[in-house]
Amino acid sequence: MGGSADEVLTVSEERARARVGIKWTRYGTDVIPSFVADMDFDPPQPVLDAIRGHVDRGDLGYGPFSAELAPVYADWQERQHGWRPDEARVRPFTSALHALEVALWNTTDLADGVVVFTPIYYPFLDAIAKSGRRRVECPLDPHGWRIDPERLDAAIDSTTKVILFCNPHNPTGRVFDAAEIAAVADVAERHDLLVITDEIWGELLHPGVVHRPLAISDERFAGRLVTLGSASKTFNLAGLRTAVAHIDHAPLLAALDSMASHQQGSPSSLGITGTISAWTECDDWMHAVQRTITARRDQLTRRLAADAPTIGYHVPQATYLAWLDFGAVAVGRDGGNHGALGDDPAEYLREHAGVALSNGPKFGTGGVGVARLNFATSEQILDDTIDRIVHAINQLEAST
Numbered sequence: 001m002g003g004s005a006d007e008v009l010t011v012s013e014e015r016a017r018a019r020v021g022i023k024w025t026r027y028g029t030d031v032i033p034s035f036v037a038d039m040d041f042d043p044p045q046p047v048l049d050a051i052r053g054h055v056d057r058g059d060l061g062y063g064p065f066s067a068e069l070a071p072v073y074a075d076w077q078e079r080q081h082g083w084r085p086d087e088a089r090v091r092p093f094t095s096a097l098h099a100l101e102v103a104l105w106n107t108t109d110l111a112d113g114v115v116v117f118t119p120i121y122y123p124f125l126d127a128i129a130k131s132g133r134r135r136v137e138c139p140l141d142p143h144g145w146r147i148d149p150e151r152l153d154a155a156i157d158s159t160t161k162v163i164l165f166c167n168p169h170n171p172t173g174r175v176f177d178a179a180e181i182a183a184v185a186d187v188a189e190r191h192d193l194l195v196i197t198d199e200i201w202g203e204l205l206h207p208g209v210v211h212r213p214l215a216i217s218d219e220r221f222a223g224r225l226v227t228l229g230s231a232s233k234t235f236n237l238a239g240l241r242t243a244v245a246h247i248d249h250a251p252l253l254a255a256l257d258s259m260a261s262h263q264q265g266s267p268s269s270l271g272i273t274g275t276i277s278a279w280t281e282c283d284d285w286m287h288a289v290q291r292t293i294t295a296r297r298d299q300l301t302r303r304l305a306a307d308a309p310t311i312g313y314h315v316p317q318a319t320y321l322a323w324l325d326f327g328a329v330a331v332g333r334d335g336g337n338h339g340a341l342g343d344d345p346a347e348y349l350r351e352h353a354g355v356a357l358s359n360g361p362k363f364g365t366g367g368v369g370v371a372r373l374n375f376a377t378s379e380q381i382l383d384d385t386i387d388r389i390v391h392a393i394n395q396l397e398a399s400t
């Protein structure tokens, strides 16, 4: 690693613990948090300066306005991924999930089917359940988290209306390939489905991996695609509550445009300023983050192979998330199918290892016996996290 941007990507535990966000406050000081998808790095300096500028000027009145996001998002997508969104179809939201839920609500009726590729970032499942829609699971193949086209086709019936897509995929870190995306496009066209694609992890890629927005992947998505975008993951800005959706779906655009103007809320001036700064002047910082999370991913891969080979793990192509399968750890001790850590290893590890991972079962099919680890932290904190997990497992395995 080298270069000045890399140097700011170190964080002491003391600095992390001084934060008031949920990551470092939810559990006690004896627990290392590795759950929510925030990075333990300071956001880019230009973003901090832009926000501080508002504060220093006492500049907290109306504006800048969310309409300013559309051209910046279009430039950003074009520069990063070769896709030029149509600015007239970009709408602001206060988060990616806000956009997802509004899209779902306005394009489906109660009990309509919504396809998800499980395991999946669990708020997708909550969004379906809370809106009274019906979850249609298409489990990914656990031997590599590929989409199975036949399984996808078989999952769909006449009440299925939407596919919720997530690429890069949380929690597995997969970036779906052209054949998988063609299978999704084929099904979407044949069954006349809307596809809502959440691409907010699109820049957190490991070397050799390319993210291609669905919008330019297959012409069969034309007229049936909503793309969610945000600076929140790439630039560690989730608290700014700012996102956009590119809506290539005439009925949804019409529905949004007929809503009373404040019904949907709006990102704050600080969120808009911070997001514009991220998308226009922080590429160096982003490259440093990419190098750093790849170094941590490789650290995790080495450590698991050396010290915890019974944990199942597919090296992620993107994201800073690792989907760890504890099903083979000390199998048989409890007589169950999912090893001695049980169905929900995150619960066990919180209590017995002092680390807080995300609970696998919440992510739907494929989540039992699994936990999600966030490795966007310092080398030291990641080593401490792994040490604690390894210690807990060794103790269990010694007692079987």
Ligand SMILES: Cc1ncc(COP(=O)(O)O)c(C=O)c1O
Pocket (backbone or CB within 6 Å): 037, 094, 095, 096, 097, 098, 121, 166, 170, 198, 200, 230, 232, 238, 242, 243
């Ligand atoms: C795939 C995905 N979508 C949405 C979100 C949440 O984004 P927001 O806070 O903008 O709703 C996350 C957060 O981790 C995520 O991983």
